[in-house]
Amino acid sequence: MSGILRLSHADVRVPDLELAVAYYVEVVGLIEVERDGNRAFLKGWDEHQHHSLILSKAPTYGLNAVGFKVVSADALEALALRLDDAGIAATRHAPGELAPGSGDIVRFRAPSGHTVELEFGQVQVGNRMPKLNPPIGPDGLIGMAPPRLDHIFLMCEDVNAVTEFFRDVLGFRMTEQILADDGNQLATFLERTHTTHDIAFLTGPDGGFHHLAYWVDDWNELRKAADTCAYHGVTVDAGPTRHGATRGCGLYFFDPAGNRNEMYTGGYWFDPDDEPTTWTESEIGRAIFYYQGKLNQRFMTVHS
Numbered sequence: 001m002s003g004i005l006r007l008s009h010a011d012v013r014v015p016d017l018e019l020a021v022a023y024y025v026e027v028v029g030l031i032e033v034e035r036d037g038n039r040a041f042l043k044g045w046d047e048h049q050h051h052s053l054i055l056s057k058a059p060t061y062g063l064n065a066v067g068f069k070v071v072s073a074d075a076l077e078a079l080a081l082r083l084d085d086a087g088i089a090a091t092r093h094a095p096g097e098l099a100p101g102s103g104d105i106v107r108f109r110a111p112s113g114h115t116v117e118l119e120f121g122q123v124q125v126g127n128r129m130p131k132l133n134p135p136i137g138p139d140g141l142i143g144m145a146p147p148r149l150d151h152i153f154l155m156c157e158d159v160n161a162v163t164e165f166f167r168d169v170l171g172f173r174m175t176e177q178i179l180a181d182d183g184n185q186l187a188t189f190l191e192r193t194h195t196t197h198d199i200a201f202l203t204g205p206d207g208g209f210h211h212l213a214y215w216v217d218d219w220n221e222l223r224k225a226a227d228t229c230a231y232h233g234v235t236v237d238a239g240p241t242r243h244g245a246t247r248g249c250g251l252y253f254f255d256p257a258g259n260r261n262e263m264y265t266g267g268y269w270f271d272p273d274d275e276p277t278t279w280t281e282s283e284i285g286r287a288i289f290y291y292q293g294k295l296n297q298r299f300m301t302v303h304s
């Protein structure tokens with residue numbers, strides 16, 4: 001019904017573009033595809049589309065927009081109609097209008113205050129490997145070298161409202177929720193890909209950006225990512241650790257601007273007929289940091 005395939009890209013603000021590109025290429029290990037004035041376009045090595053991360057030079061840090069990949073032009077049209085029916089004002093953008101390599105984009109502001117782009121037809125640039133008898137990876141990868149984007153974690157005041165919007169209007173499925181003692185949602189995890197989350201919301205200020213997560217293949221890769229942070233003097237925020245919610249494993253650290261990154265692996269498959277899992281407020285520590293059993297204060301209070 002929805003036509004949304006997965007998380008496509010995030011547009012993140014950085015005050016020092018050169019420093020940010022150096023970090024995302026040499027430490028994180030993303031591939032720089034193109035530079036356009038005050039923006040750089042990067043992707044994980046196994047992503048075929050033009051970009052999954054846009055770095056935009058700006059006076060401060062934070063998130064400009066989050067994008068989702070839509071399966072077809074018809075599906076994008078249907079989603080635009082659903083937004084219209086829901087009373088959400090959206091703008092339409094032709095291929096290449098918003099960014100080099102961009103496809104047809106429907107752009108709107110979600111109830112959480114975040115700018116969301118639904119995109120069909122972003123330019124495909126390939127993964128530097130042939131389609132005939134390829135090796136398992138390209139030569140010359142450096143840093144953490146995640147193959148692809150995994151999920152984004154945002155903050156807003158009314159998690160209930162934005163969760164309802166993502167479910168009812170955009171067709172996301174809720175896999176897990178953390179409920180406050182008063183019954184309100186403190187956090188929700190939503191997916192389109194059958195993983196545990198493509199996007200999650202945590203209670204906080206509207207428009208808040210908690211972290212952007214790239215996928216790595218296993219726990220050993222998280223250890224290597226932590227080694228890479230230590231080698232380059234990158235501030236580790238938490239982990240490698242395990243989440244109770246999603247059962248995934250992650251390592252959190254900060255880019256030079258202060259945006260939180262995560263390397264993530266694990267989790268389970270979620271089918272459309274599966275029932276969501278609920279965590280109570282008293283168990284929020286285990287839901288977020290399963291081993292430690294309690295939240296570190298930074299996780300709830302530091303964001304961009």
Ligand SMILES: [Fe+2]
Nearest residue numbers: 153213262264
């Ligand atoms: Fe995460």
